[in-house]
Amino acid sequence: DEAERNMFWTLRKAGLPILLSRTSDEKHISFIEDCAIPPEHLPEFVERFQSLLTEKDRDDDAAFYAHAGPGVLHVRPLVDTKTDRDREDMVAIADAVTDMVVEFGGSVSGEHGDGRARTQWNRKLYGEELWQAFRDLKTAFDPDWLLNPGSVCGDHDMTEHLRYDGDYEYDAGLEPSLNWDNENGMQGMVELCHGCGGCRGGQETTGGVMCPTYRAADEEITATRGRANLLRQAMSGDLPDDPTDDEFAEEVLDLCIGCKGCKRDCPSGVDMAKLKTEVMHERHQEHGASLRDRLFANFDTLAAVGSALAPVSNLAQSLPGSERIAEKTIGIASERSLPEFSRETLQDWFEKRGGSRVPTADAERKAVLFADTYTNYSHPEVGKAAIHVLEAAGVHVDLAD
Template identity: 70%
Template structure:
C-alpha cells in the first residue's frame, strides 16, 4: 500500500526514482495475472526481467525489493555500484558419483528420481562431449576409465556433514538407482533411505571421495565449452540455444523432441551441464561461415523456443538473454509482457543509454557474428609443418574462443599454461587467448597489421616461450607454440635470420668448439667484462652464467669402456643420445643414465652420428634447419629401431622433439617408428618396469620435483616421480609452470627480466615445498633453479639420484671423477 500511495500522481516530469516506483506499482496492480500465467515454474530462469520474483516477494513477505529487478537485468536498467549478498556455508564434506548410461535419454529419465535424494548437483555429459574429451591430452585417461559403450554420464554430488555421511548418501543413491552395483565403501544405505519406483536406467558407476579425483571429474565437466569447441573444422558447436531450461521431469521428452528437430536439419548437438535444475547446454553443430548456416541457426532457435514453451521452460536458465536470445523473449512471454519490459526499460533509462537492445530490444542474432558468409581467412603464406587437424593451420588459428582457461594463476589453476600471463600480472597480450585471437584477427583482415610484420611478431608473438603448456592445458587444444613457429618461420623467410638465432640454433657446433677449447673457453667466460661483451655483441644477458665445457665428453668416456651388459644377454637394447648438453657440458648425467640402465639389464650404446635433435633450431622457428637435422637423425636411427633398439634421451626437450615435433616436420614410416620408440630416460625405466630390477638403498629423502613443461604437455612428466617414489624417495610433485629459461629465451638480454619473473613463480613453490632438495630433469630448468636464492649447487637430474642409490649408494663425488 505504501508503494501504491507513493505512486499516486507521479508523472513524466518527476525524478526517475519516483517514476520507477510508479511503474513497479502499476505492474503489480495490472500485470499480476499475466505474470502468473506466463512465467515458467523453474529453479533457474533469467529470461526477461524478474517480475515473477518481484511478485513473489509481495505475496510471501509483503515487501517490494526493486533490487530484484536490477539483478539479472544485464546492465539495461542501471549500474550496480555495490551489493549486499547472502552466503551459503561451505559443506564439511562432499561425495561424488559418476553414473554411466547407454543413451542420453536414459540419463534424462534418471534425473527426476535422483533429485529425490537431495543432491547438491546433477550434471550431464553426453557421448559427443565424451568423445571430444577423449581426444584431449588432459581428459583422455579419465574418459578411458568409463565402461565401453558409455553414451552419457550424470555427475552427482552430495554435500555432507562428514566423509562417512557423504559415502552413505552415495550408497543410498546407488541402492536405488543401480541396485546391482557394489559400492566401493562396502556401506549399506541407511535405514529409511529413499526408494523411488522409477525404472533402472544406469549401467555403471564411478565413485569419488578423494578431493583430487572429485576435482578431476568436475574439471572435465566445467571444461565443457572449450572441449566442445575443440573442433577445428568450419562446423562448430555454437551456443545459440545453449541455455534453455525446462522442469527436470520434462527433460526426456524435451531432449527427444530436440533430437528429432536437429535430425530434420541433418545435424546433431551435445547436451551437457546442469541437468538437476533442467538447464541443459545444447550446442548444435552448424557452419556459420555459410549463409544457409546462419539461417539454420535462426530457424533452430525459433523452433527450440516453441519446444521450450511447450514443456514449460525458459530460453535462458542462467547465462542471460544478450544478443543471442533477447528476440525470443517476445514469443516466450507474449506481447503484453514484452511491452511491459520495454516500458520498464524506458522508465529506468529514458534515453536508452544502458546496454540498449538486451532483454527487450531489437537484437537480431544473425548480426555481429565472429563468422558469417563474408568471413575470409588468409594466412599470407603456406605453412611448412604438418597439421593433422581439420582445416590445418587455419583451423588451429581459429580455435580459441576466449574461455580464459589460459588466464588462471599458479595458486588457483596450476599446471603450465600460461607462464608469461602469470608473470606479467594479467596482460592479455601475454596469454594464449590474447595471442591466438590477435593472430586470427590479423589473418582474417580485422586488423590492419600483417602477422609476419616485425611489429606484429615482436608485440604479439615474441614473449610466447614455446613451453607447449596450451597444447595440453587448453581444453580446446590451442597449440600456440606451433602457431608461433609457423609465423616466425615465415618472418625469417622474408626478413632473414638474426645472427644470435643462428648461433643458438647451432648448439652442436658451438658446444663442440667450447669442449675442444676447454679449459680456455671456461676461463674466457670468467674474464672481467666477458658478460658485458656477450651482451653488446650477441644480446646474451650479462647476468647469465654460460655453460661450463669439458674435454672429457660422454662419447670419449663411452669409447674407453666396456659395456657391463652384453647384447646377447640383454632383454632390451637402447641407444642413448649424446645430446650437446649432456655430451659437452654435463657428461656425468649421461654416465649415470648408462650405469642405471645397465644395472637394469639393458645393453646401451651411443650412436656416433646423432647428437643435436634439432630442438635449438626449432625453438628459434628455423624450421628448415630443424627439418634437415630431424631427417638426418631419423635416417640414422630408423635402421636401429627396425632391429629392435629403443632410443633414449636424458634431456626432456629432446625426447619430446623426437616423440612429437618430428611428426610435424617429417612424414613416413621411419619417423613414426623413431617417434614411437623414443623415451625419456625416466619414462623408459617406468614404462618397462626396469627400475624394479635395480638394487637401490632406500633413500628416505624428501624431494621437490619440478617437471619439464614440454614433457608435461604430452603427459609424460609423471614417470620420474613414480620411479623416484618406488626408489624410496618422498616426492613433492610441484604443480609448476615453465621455469622461464625456455632454452635460449632466458639467455636473451631483452627477455631476462621476463624469464626471472616466471622463475619467481617456481622459486616460491620450491621454497614452500617440504622437499629437502629440488630435482629437475631439464638442463634449462636446473640452470634456472641455480639462480634461486639459498640454493647450494645445481639441482640433480632424477637419473643421478638413482645412480647414487645403486648398490647401497654412491657418493656423488665418487661417480663424477
C-alpha cells in the same frame, strides 16, 4: 576417493571444450543452449525441439547435455555461421524455441545470462510491459545508453557481432609448409580456439603444463587463447598486423617456447607451437633468420667450439661488460648466466675409457644413453654418473653419437 572424484569433475568441465574442438567450419554454436523449462514439461519440450531440428535437417549433429534435473538443457546444433543459410536457420530456430519456452513458462537463459545472443527474444519472453520497464530503468541509470549498448533490452540482432559471418575472410598470407590434413588445413587450427579460457586456469585444472610463459607473466597475450586469437585476427584482417612482421612476432609469438603443453592440455587441442613454427618459417623465408636465431639453432656446433677452446671460452664470459654485450647483440638477458664448457666432453671420456665396463656377454641388460648438448659439453659429470649407476646395476651401456 577424492582423486577419482576430481578426475570425473575435470572430465565434466572439459566436456564443452571437447565438443567445440571441431576444426571444420561447422561449430556447435551457443544461441539456444540455455533454455530452462519446468521439469514436468521437459520431455515434451525435448521431443518438439528435436522435431524442429529435424525440419531444419540438423537433428543428427546437435548436442544435448546439462542439468535435466532442474530442467536446464543445453542444446547446440551444428552451424556454419559463415553461410547465409545457416545464419537464417539460427534465427528461425531461436524464434521457434523461444515460442516453446514461453508456452511452457520457462526462460531462454537458465544460467548463462541474456546478452547479445538472446536480446532479440527478450521482448517476446518478458512481454511488452516488463520490456518497457527494463528500458526505462536502463535509461534512468544510463541516459545515453553508453554502457553495453543494445544488449538485454536493446535492439541487438543475434547475427551481429559473430566471430565468423558472411564477411569473414581468412588469408594466412603464406603457403603452409607443414602437414595440416588432420586439422582441416591450417585455417582449421587457426580458428580452433573458442575462448573458453581453460589455458588461464591453475595447474590443477589445466593438466600442469599449459602454458609455462603464461604462468610466469600472467598476461592474456602470453596465454594460448591470447596468442591464438591474435593470430586469427591478424590473418582475417581484424588487426592491421602481418603475422610475420617484427612487432607481431616479438609481442605475440616470441615467448612461446614450443613445448606443446597447449596441445596436450587444451581440451580443444589448440597447437600453438605448430602454428608458431609455420609462421616463423615464413618469416625466415621473407626476412632471413636473425643472429640470435642462428646461434640458438646451431648451439650444438657453438658448444663444440666452446668446449674445444675451454677454459679460454669460459674466461671470456666473465669479462666485465660481456653480459651487456650479449644482451644488446643476441638478446640474452644480462641477468642470465651462460653455460660453461668442459674441455673433455662426455663422448671423449667414454671413448677414452674404452666404452662400457660391463661386457655385452656379461650384461643382464643393455641400454643406449642419449647425451644432449648440455650433458655432453657442459655437464659431462651428469652423464658419467648415469653410466656408473647403470653399470653398477649390470647394464651394458652404449653412448649414442
